[in-house]
Amino acid sequence: MTDRPPRPEKTRPEKIRCDACPVMCYIAEGRIGACDRYANQGGRIIRCDPLTVLDRRIAKGDEVKPFLKADWDGTLSGDDLFVTAVGAGTTYPDYKPAPFIVSRELDGADFVTVVTEAIFSYCGVKIKIDTDRHLGPEGAVVRAKGEAVGLVITSEYGSQMLSLGGVDHLTGGSKPEGRVTCDTLLRLCNREAVELSVDGGASVIVQAGQPPIVDGQREERMRVGCGSATIGMFASQWQGLVDEVVVVDDHITGVVSEHQAGKVLGWPDTGIRIKGRRSTPGRYFQVAEPGLGWGGTDITDPLTILGEWNPKKGARPGLTLLMVSTTGEQFAYYTLDDDLVPQPRDLPEALRASVELIAENCEPALCTVMFMGGAGGSLRSGVTKNPVRLTRSVQDEKTRVTVGGAPAYVWPGGGITLMADVTRMPDNAFGSVPTPAIVAPLEFTLPRAEYRALGGHDDKARSVDDILEHGGDYGADVRAVGPVTGKDGA
Structure with a gap:
């Protein structure tokens, strides 16, 4: 009996750990993590989507296109380009500085924009649905795929209002409730159509910037008044x-x-x-x-x-x-x-x-989706070594907050509780992680002197042209889009 040749040893591809969210996936070469946002490329964790820059030189509403360095002559003015957090990567775990701290000059003054994709467990959406049709009684549970994801809140003039998400639905209920809530928020924030049902009320298809469809009937107009x-x-x-x-x-x-x-x-x-x-x-x-x-x-x-x-x-x-x-x-x-x-x-x-x-005299009936989140906790450490100073700077209106370049309304009182219109952001601006939580782009813009005063990571600041040329820790791919609002968000 002849000896069999030795079997070749099976080798498993080496996996590396991604620390971009609390799940901390081990990702093999050429594969992506559970979030579909980070991958192992050549033994390095990279962001799958390119960093998104708002370019005022691109016509408003133009389709997303690659930022071609060959077409760029290396010159720009401070208000031509705005580096958003879409595709930037995260500060998590938040002991490290934000992925991009962008230095630029605006009207002769030095400014800094701190750019990060923030992980929000405390978040949700407020939805305005232009219709007189009764969706359900105030306080009624709103469901997606049979799971409770929010409730009906007080109606406004010519519109019905819903409040969806929040930490209790994301993490306080069953696993299916958390997963469905996260998926519903993600799709709504990325301007996809979502079907919702109201206990004791109607079924409604909601999509940001589009007419609502109530029990199969497409709304055309909101009332002129009572x-x-x-x-x-x-x-x-x-x-x-x-x-x-x-x-x-x-x-x-x-x-x-x-x-x-x-x-x-x-x-x-x-x-x-x-x-x-x-x-x-x-x-x-x-x-x-x-x-x-x-x-x-x-x-x-x-x-x-x-x-x-x-x-x-x-x-x-x-x-x-x-x-x-x-x-x-x-x-x-x-x-x-x-x-x-x-x-x-x-x-x-x-x-x-x-x-x-x-x-x-009736205006077109539309759905409005406002992302709302509490930007507190440790993500502020990516901006400054003394987090409370960032909160106070925002509250004092010395620091401007944007979400994917879109202006954010910051609620008075403690913390950084913000709200922003998802239709004013680039496509697919939001992501999620399986914890479950929503990942939203977040930018803080303030004078450089103020940034230094609040203990910011000033030594990590980089120019816009350096960022376009070399990228960051999560890759060097960059894309440019025309501003949704016609403004650069700064």
């Missing part, structure tokens, strides 16, 4: 063309003959009776339940909100009535018969223009 406001705007245009106008609205239904606007115009009484709760003359609350019908109510027949007409107060056969919603999408025209019962009639051409004017 029923009372609509009468205030258009009462004079109805005078002499119709005897009575009712603007149906879930919040405040208006009646022109009783309304202050009608009284100022000398509008005669009609003997109309509304079944809702009277607030002030010509203004009625709770005429119906909230829903997907006329003016955000649950009605499909507007006559259901009317009681019997009173002949002692002006009701008479032949009296004409226009009923219209606050968007002009629904309207109906009636005359009273001999029994003072409204009978439907074709809308006269003379009134059609006023209905069309209501529609014309």
Whole structure:
């Protein structure tokens, strides 16, 4: 029996540990980590996406393109280019300086922009949905893929509001709840369409900058105002063309003959009776339940909100009535018969223009997604050796905060609680890590003297041209995009 040749030893590719997030993946050569954001290339951890620079010399809205060093003559002005944190890499673990500390001159003054991708466990989105249609009762749970991800909050003028995410959903519930919440936030922040359902309410497809789709119906316009406001705007245009106008609205239904606007115009009484709760003359609350019908109510027949007409107060056969919603999408025209019962009639051409004017004054219905996060904790160590000084500098408005180059609103009070519009950021500005948490681009811009005063890592500051030429610890790939806002974010 012949001896078998020795089997070749199996070699496993050497793995290196990535410290860009708390998961600390071991990544083999040529592979990427669990976050799909970092990879092992040649025994070095690199960021998979290129560093994104806002370039004012590229037309607004232009498609993302590589930044070609061959096309760059090495000259620039301080406000031409703004280095965002998109693709920059992270400060985690936060004992080290931020990936990029950019030195540049603006209007003759030295400024520093500190650039980092921040890991947010304390974050979420606030969503404004332009619609009168009832999405669900205030406080109702909002779900994605069956998991609770947020709640309905107080509605605003012409819009329904949702609050999604937060640390309790990301880390305080079950693992599926945390994963779905993180995925939902990530997709919303990256301007993808997400289907949400409200307990006891509607299903809605939300996408930043796009019309909402409520129970399969695409919204086209938000209301011009409540029923009372609509009468205030258009009462004079109805005078002499119709005897009575009712603007149906879930919040405040208006009646022109009783309304202050009608009284100022000398509008005669009609003997109309509304079944809702009277607030002030010509203004009625709770005429119906909230829903997907006329003016955000649950009605499909507007006559259901009317009681019997009173002949002692002006009701008479032949009296004409226009009923219209606050968007002009629904309207109906009636005359009273001999029994003072409204009978439907074709809308006269003379009134059609006023209905069309209501529609014309309605703005397009859109979804607005605002990223909101608490930029506190140790990420501030990537900016300064004394973190509280950064917080105070931001609160004193000496340091400006941007998110992917987009301006951020910083809430008053303690900490750095910020909010920014995701439609003003470059594409795919957000990422995630499996902890789960959202990764958002974050930039702090301040005068260099202020940066030194707050104990910043001034020795790590680099010029823009050096960054474009050599990149950083997470790679040298750079791309340029036209500013979404038409500004450089500085």
